[in-house]
Amino acid sequence: MKAIWHLLRRELRLALRQGADAAMAVLFFVLCVVMFPFGIGPEPGILARIAPGVILVAALLASLLSLDRLFQADHEDGSLELLALSPPGLEAVAVAKLAAHWLVTGLPLILASPLLALFLNLPAEGFPILLLALAITTPLLSLIGGVGAALTLGARRGGVLLPLLVMPLYIPALIFAAAAIDAALMGHSARPHLLLLGGLLAGAATLAPFAVAAALRTALD
Amino acid sequence: MRAAPSPTAAASPGALLEARALTCLRGARLVFTQLEFSLAAGGALLLVGHNGSGKSSLLRLLAGLSRPFAGGLFWQNSPIAEDMEAHRARLRYAGHQDAVKPALTALENLCVWAGLDGLPDATGRAQAALAQVELSHIADMPGRYLSAGQKKRVNLARLALAPAAHAPLWLLDEPATALDRDSVARLAALMARHRGDGGMVVLSTHSAIDLPGAQVLDVSRFSADADDADDEAADGEAA
Numbered sequence: 001m002k003a004i005w006h007l008l009r010r011e012l013r014l015a016l017r018q019g020a021d022a023a024m025a026v027l028f029f030v031l032c033v034v035m036f037p038f039g040i041g042p043e044p045g046i047l048a049r050i051a052p053g054v055i056l057v058a059a060l061l062a063s064l065l066s067l068d069r070l071f072q073a074d075h076e077d078g079s080l081e082l083l084a085l086s087p088p089g090l091e092a093v094a095v096a097k098l099a100a101h102w103l104v105t106g107l108p109l110i111l112a113s114p115l116l117a118l119f120l121n122l123p124a125e126g127f128p129i130l131l132l133a134l135a136i137t138t139p140l141l142s143l144i145g146g147v148g149a150a151l152t153l154g155a156r157r158g159g160v161l162l163p164l165l166v167m168p169l170y171i172p173a174l175i176f177a178a179a180a181i182d183a184a185l186m187g188h189s190a191r192p193h194l195l196l197l198g199g200l201l202a203g204a205a206t207l208a209p210f211a212v213a214a215a216l217r218t219a220l221d
Numbered sequence: 222m223r224a225a226p227s228p229t230a231a232a233s234p235g236a237l238l239e240a241r242a243l244t245c246l247r248g249a250r251l252v253f254t255q256l257e258f259s260l261a262a263g264g265a266l267l268l269v270g271h272n273g274s275g276k277s278s279l280l281r282l283l284a285g286l287s288r289p290f291a292g293g294l295f296w297q298n299s300p301i302a303e304d305m306e307a308h309r310a311r312l313r314y315a316g317h318q319d320a321v322k323p324a325l326t327a328l329e330n331l332c333v334w335a336g337l338d339g340l341p342d343a344t345g346r347a348q349a350a351l352a353q354v355e356l357s358h359i360a361d362m363p364g365r366y367l368s369a370g371q372k373k374r375v376n377l378a379r380l381a382l383a384p385a386a387h388a389p390l391w392l393l394d395e396p397a398t399a400l401d402r403d404s405v406a407r408l409a410a411l412m413a414r415h416r417g418d419g420g421m422v423v424l425s426t427h428s429a430i431d432l433p434g435a436q437v438l439d440v441s442r443f444s445a446d447a448d449d450a451d452d453e454a455a456d457g458e459a460a
Contacts (some may be wrong), residue, residue: 013324017324081318086338087337089306
């Protein structure tokens with residue numbers, strides 16, 4: 001546990017020093033959403049209707065941006081070998097890396113989303129559920145994406161392969177998150193959708209660190 | 222001709238680390254077969270052989286980064302593969318790459334590794350280790366401004382983080398590249414002290430480095446190609 005905390009501090013320090021990743025994901029997220037009113041036109045009814053889907057898809061794409069660097073930098077400079085040989089082991093490294101990825105890219109997306117929801121004229125009753133759905137979905141994106149990043153590590157054109165591999169796996173999360181917000185907007189309970197999302201998150205959080213560690217071991221062999 | 226695996230070597234008293242009939246396969250290529258050695262506390266094993274003979278592959282096998290195709294590695298007569306966690310804790314590996322993060326200072330780089338080995342006072346040990354490779358004056362310099370030799374020395378300072386009793390096995394892949402003469406001498410002194418404290422060193426190198434009483438293992442002697450060469454020579458004689 002102490003080792004994971006230590007590894008997490010390393011990741012966060014590296015992310016803050018190198019800086020641009022977190023800011024880039026948020027900027028991409030904002031710009032991506034802002035494109036839609038320009039493309040579709042300023043009709044408030046249409047924008048309100050598409051707002052949940054647009055925000056969720058943009059968040060999904062934004063979290064993909066920094067994913068291919070998640071293990072690559074450490075792989076290139078030999079740190080990953082040393083991390084694999086360190087006493088805590090690769091599973092602990094995976095937990096710390098996935099948590100750091102969420103903190104650096106997922107959390108800022110959640111914080112930026114109310115502004116974008118306002119911009120897209122999302123009705124006020126959708127806001128809490130949007131935040132809640134994003135709070136469950138963004139860690140899920142980091143977990144699934146992390147497995148993809150570990151699997152494509154060392155592959156040629158891994159940066160292109162990664163989205164192709166990971167995006168289909170994001171679909172269930174997208175469906176339930178969008179359904180939760182739609183349900184709230186129509187006055188139904190969003191609870192069943194959020195519970196299903198929570199189930200996905202619990203499953204991914206349990207399995208992803210082991211999958212990541214196994215994939216990294218193969219990449220290092 | 223290759224010496225048959227001698228039973229005395231396998232059962233030699235005091236041997237901590239042993240390789241028995243080790244075979245390494247990279248992709249479809251047989252790098253070496255039937256490789257044997259044993260190493261006692263305080264011992265050193267110098268790996269020699271031409272490029273591509275499998276020195277790095279052997280070091281990676283010893284570190285547990287890859288698995289042997291056949292044969293096994295033993296620590297105090299029990300297979301290493303049975304308890305990788307204990308093996309990871311007892312080894313220090315320094316590969317071709319220096320693993321120095323450009324965004325972290327030299328001291329922070331070392332603190333990361335010091336914090337992971339589970340011993341108290343990571344910062345104090347990191348500072349002491351930097352002093353050992355005489356880099357205290359650049360402790361606060363970010364990794365991106367370090368020269369190739371300085372990066373190598375920061376990486377080698379990791380070896381001095383823990384006492385020999387905690388991490389007895391050093392696996393060094395070409396540790397002398399990019400080092401100036403004084404640094405090579407310091408590395409030799411570091412290794413000598415480690416061995417004096419009961420530690421072990423396995424290293425591959427092409428440059429001269431002072432390693433008194435080291436066993437020399439020519440990895441190319443165990444290569445599959447060497448077998449072919451022998452066979453061809455035998456055929457030639459027969460004709």
